[in-house]
Structures are given as C-alpha cells and as structure tokens.
Amino acid sequence: MTSTISINDSHSLQLSPLEVPNRLLLGPGPSNAHPAVLQAMNTTPLGHLDPAFLALMDEIQSLLRYVWQTENPHTIAVSGTGTAAMEATLANTVEPGDVVLIGVAGYFGNRLVDMAERYGADVRTITKPWGQVFNLDEISTAVETHKPAILALVHAETSTGARQPLEEVGELCRKHGTLLLVDTVTSLGGVPIFLDEWGVDLAYSCSQKGLGCSPGASPFTMSPRAMEKLQKRQSKVANWYLDMLLLGKYWGTERTYHHTAPINLYYGLREALRLVAEEGLANCWQRHQKNVEYLWQSLEEIGLKMHVEKEYRLPTLTTVCIPEGVDGKAVAKQLLLEHNIEVGGGLGELAGKVWRVGLMGFNSRPESVDRLVEALKQVLGK
Secondary structure (H helix, E strand, O other): OOOOOOOOOOOOOOOOOOOOOOOEEOOOOOOOOOHHHHHHHOOOOOOOOOHHHHHHHHHHHHHHHHHHOOOOOEEEEEEEOHHHHHHHHHHHHOOOOOEEEEEEOOHHHHHHHHHHHHOOOEEEEEEOOEOEOOOHHHHHHHHHHHOOOEEEEEOEEOOOOEEOOOOOHHHHHHHOOOEEEEEOOOOOOOOOOOHHHHOOOEEEOOOOOOOOOOOOEEEEEEOHHHHHHHHOOOOOOOOOOOOHHHHHHHHOOOOOOOOOOOHHHHHHHHHHHHHHHHHOHHHHHHHHHHHHHHHHHHHHHOOOOEOOOHHHEOOOEEEEEOOOOOOHHHHHHHHHHHHOEEOEEOOHHHOOOEEEEEOOHHHOOHHHHHHHHHHHHHHHOO
16 A cells, blocks of 8 residues: 655745846945846856866966966866855865964954854954055064964955055065965956965955856965965865865866856856956956046035045945935935845944945946936935
C-alpha cells in the first residue's frame, strides 16, 4: 500500500510575470546599468568551463588591469558582491596575531575592522570624523608606531563621500614591510586610480557603481608581494570559497573547477568594462568630474550644502547636508514614490544629517542632475 503526502499549497503564489518600477538610481549604489550591459546579461548562458567562457574571463582580467592601472597577474572577479571581495582581501592575507592597522573615517572602515577581527587580526585603528581624510604624516606616525603587517584604507568612503589621498602611502608601507590594502568600491571607473604607481598591494571593488553593471561580480587584485604572503601562510585560508590559491587555479592556466560562476553577471561585467575601454579611462574620469561639478553647482543654487570639503569630495558620490527642519527620510521617500528617483540616507554618525547622491557609471550624465534637481525643487518647495 502506497501512502501519499498531501502538498501544502499555502506558499504557492499565483504571480504575473515580473515587472519592476523604472527608477533612476542616484543613491550610493547600485546605479542604472547601460542598456548594452543589460543586453549582454540577457544572453544565453554558457558552461563555466566552456572555452568561450574561459576566453571571456581572460578579457575581464585584462580589462580590470586597465581600469585599475595594474599589471598584477592575480586580478579576477569574485563571484559575489563587493563585500565578498572585501572579505577576500583579509581572508587571504590575515593570519591570527597579524597586526592590521585600519583607517576609520566612516562606515566601511568599521566594516574592515569587524572582518579583520573575525580572522584573528590584532586590529589597531586611526580615526577621523566622518567626512575627513588622513594626511600622510598621520598615516606615517601610525605605521611607525604599530608596525602593521597590513595597512587598510578606504579610498572612496561610501558613507561620507570623501576621497582618501593615496600618493606616497605605498612607498611608506614598503619601508616598513607593510602591505597596503585599499577599498575602491565607490571609486573604480569614476575616480583616478593608479594601483601600481601608488604601491597598492590589495584592492577590491564592485560591479554596480562606477562600472555600471549589476552587483555580483566583484573586482579583486593582489600584488606579487601580497601573493607571497598568501603562499607563506602557516595555516589554510579560513574561507574556502574566497581562497585565492584555489580560485587562482580556475582563473589561471590550470582552469580547475572551483565553483559555478554567475555566467550572465560576468557577461555584464565584461560589457561594462568594454564600454569603459571604448570611452577611454581618462575620458571616463573626466566625465564623472565634470558632471559632479554640475551637480554641486546645481544643488548650491537651490540652497543646499555639501558635507565634504571640495578638495576631497568624490566625483561618484556626494553627501548633501539635509537643511534644518527638513525630514530627510520623508524627502527621500517622496523622491522615490512620486519621481521614481532613489537617493540614499546617511549611515552611522551621518544618519539623519545627509542624503547620499550617487552619480556613477551610466548615470553620470547632465540629464540625471537636471532630473534630480527639478524633483528636489518640487519636494522642498524651492
């Protein structure tokens, strides 16, 4: 006699085909993808070991070296969001007891602290008020005091809109045998970066901001110095999925299976990088700078102020001070529901004090600025 089990249908939703609102994404990320990127992601998948797909991986590696201005052999896209690439830098190079010095001037500096502690690092920090940056003397004093194995700095602090100068920091690190780790999540593709010239040993980013792709295929690179530290580890990398010795066999000449890559996201990343190369890296940087200056001017004309000193503002993300007596969350909600425009709110110390306005990748256009400013005029009654 065969027993039957009745099926529980309570969660079997009867849905229409997917439709989503057409938003202009001017928050801290994601940004709207270029139509050519969306078209690429709509292409039929290949197998993750198909020769055609492996050739595409090689193209991604080369183009990532271009946008980062590096010759690092180990330059790949991590199958995960920018946070996965962020964790990969620490997972591969931190061993229990290593002194890791982290510059904290915003939310993502604090995230580096949390991650490094989880891998057993002896974490030391230098701090600045949110929106400020470290000068070379401050960094030099801290490195000489703590003698860290790794110095971690956020090049583009997504929570504050501040750009951390990196010139001469790598040279300082080399004098002390320190690896330089840099967060370029909100700078890659939109802010000048010269990893090799600056002596950066480890860097990570994401695909959904300055590169104008969907999240989920995140740039990662490590210098030969960083790779040497990885190869000399006394213990295995604690995170199997992010172990670069294993991933290197998939991205390198061996082509050994490691995981099933997010095929269509890699299609999108390849296309996004191709578009940057087609525009030209210097032109891409200049476009972001020109359009953000137009944004700043337009916001100032309606009485709004920026949080960060102009010299250190990012061209990709601007923190705009919420005027006294204005409910920042209510304004952001109105922009979203009535104008289909997304802007971000403040995090941490800046919660309730600023809006975060992203002008990144495909969205870095004068039309984006005009649409946002006109909507703000209506919402704020300007």
